[in-house]
Amino acid sequence: MNTFNLKLLTLLFVSVTCLYFCSDKLNVFPILMLGDSLTDSSILEYNNQPISTIKKCQKIKNVAMVKTHKCAGDMMASLLLRFAENHKLEVLLPERPSSVVGYSMKPQFRIQNPSRLPNGKFQVMALHTMYNYNYWNSIMETPFTLIGLTREPLSQFRSYFYYTREYFHGENRIESKEEGLSTVLEQLQLLVKGDIKKIDGFDARRYQNIMFVDFGGYDIKEDIDVTNYVQQISNNFSVLIVNEMFDESLVVLKNKLSWNWEDVVYQKMNVAKSSAMISFTQQEKEAHRLFSPKDYLLYEESVKKLNKDIEKIKNFNEQLSEFKMLNKKVSSFCQNANTVNAAISHLFVKDVKYNCNGFFNITNFDCKKVSQGILQYVKFHIDQKEKYK
Template identity: 30%
Template structure:
């Protein structure tokens, strides 16, 4: 934030002298000295060479959708909030979620006089009335969506839904079909597994916004349309995972944040699913899933159009996205090199990356150091305990996904996050 002081100092000097010329005139010499604007930097915020023409957003709630690149965004949001000493809603019984799949309730107390929070970004359910009670007045509501079929494939692999499919089929009269993948078996009859994995395979993105798929069939289409309209009215910004770089530039513009705030060390890797066969098969599968998760497609199609409309209103967006990509690549390479050197105990001479104002569109000066790289590379489940310890003097255990486990236990199925399958935890790199 810049403070501008306009100092105009006027010096008036009058000298009266006698002229011997034709009319004897008194001449007054006026001298004016006008000083240029003096800029005083606020040491609490990142430096910039161009004045802010908007006010940075410092209070927002983020609906964290599963398998939508939200771990990267959550770490980024937490880092920005911590850097600017914003009040973060942190759980008092977990290291990664706030009562999900329920609205936020078990929170460490806010340290602000009004007991409100500035930032809510961990896994929790969106419920407008509850969010309004705990968040600062005028907070922004944002989230991110992903192409539903891509999100479903990622979810299917990460949570190993194939275990459920294999188990359910092995208990049926038809037995287990070894000729087809569990992925294709699921798509052939998703209703068969619905009671086991409700909200994990059908409209899972809409579910996190509070949608409950209990309407009668004849009311389904109308209720879905009303739900989408409700979110259009309530959310200020919806990012799109499929266009992450564009999303971060859009976030910067709408939130009036510094360039450093929207940088991270994430790698936007494009990998084919293990279930990939060919494009024709993928199209057929997606059509099946579209009919199964129709609301997620309505959400995505609606907000994808809104996303590009917002981008279309940003001046010089192509120049900005090109500049962002260039800087993001430099930061990613620097941080990866630095952190790899640290892990291997190799001396790295370059400990700081200087971003010069002449090398980015926004003409911002800042530095990237080891602290930035280390924090940006943290997973949420490892970052939250550090924040809990720093702010409340204690951290919470890295608990398992009790929601999925409870649903599986009711059906007599093995837990995915513990019990007889500890190898599943190790495969995901979870440290609990």
């Protein structure tokens, strides 16, 4: 062996030894960043297993989501934008930070922030825009997976009403949102009976079949066409996330897209206070069902589809328990990450049965990602585009 080769081997041995024994201080190893795919052929070992031999998830990465109004859309959008960041995917973005990329009754919208990919396509859509498959298919990398969000319609109506505060202006100004909602629902009962033609000071059409419109059904009128369209949505969307079964929906999403638990852990955002969660009378429920029948059809089909998907997943209840346990640990770890336990560099959980790598690992840095809001993510992705143009 010549002198050069001997020096090279000695240098390699010293480097690997230093990396192994100094890793805790350097915070280099065994840290694995959230979303890393473990494709490195490094000789370093993790849990006495070469990284190159650890099982890898063949993740589905091209994803387009219908971000319906007030259906946990910000949480899901942040989750998808985090996934896009971790996997360096091209995202459909507005020109400046916003949760909307294009929303109108037209079948397509102007792309404000062009793709950097050679073919001009996008890999992730996560912001507000009305669903239109033909147009989406023309701007997305194919094949891509469709995700939709739904919520119990009257609960969504309440949340959207509180958000827009439409009835609190002008001559009919009402200070209390609870009183405003009660007044509108009372008027709504008269409207569906035909006793009145409109609700003064309130644009009722804006609140009618909100989810169905977001899913692109704004011009579908006939009952048979509505039923067929809802069935098309059920058939074409890989996952229809149900707000009232959010964790269950994410377990289904994780299975269908071959993701890791690190990809779907979350922290709650924009959750209404308990004082806002008033109950409804039977008359109010019936009136709203008559007012927005398409939303109820869509929601009930979503619940039906989700339950069918759950039945197809082996050991679903075990997976759900594992996910809830990990999400709880993440919440606790991330709450402490910026306070008394800031020195703890990462949360590592071994023997994670339903993660394809067999373990779960996130870092302090990942906590910032998990808790980051949608506008922060949009700004990040816009800045990245500007930086690497």
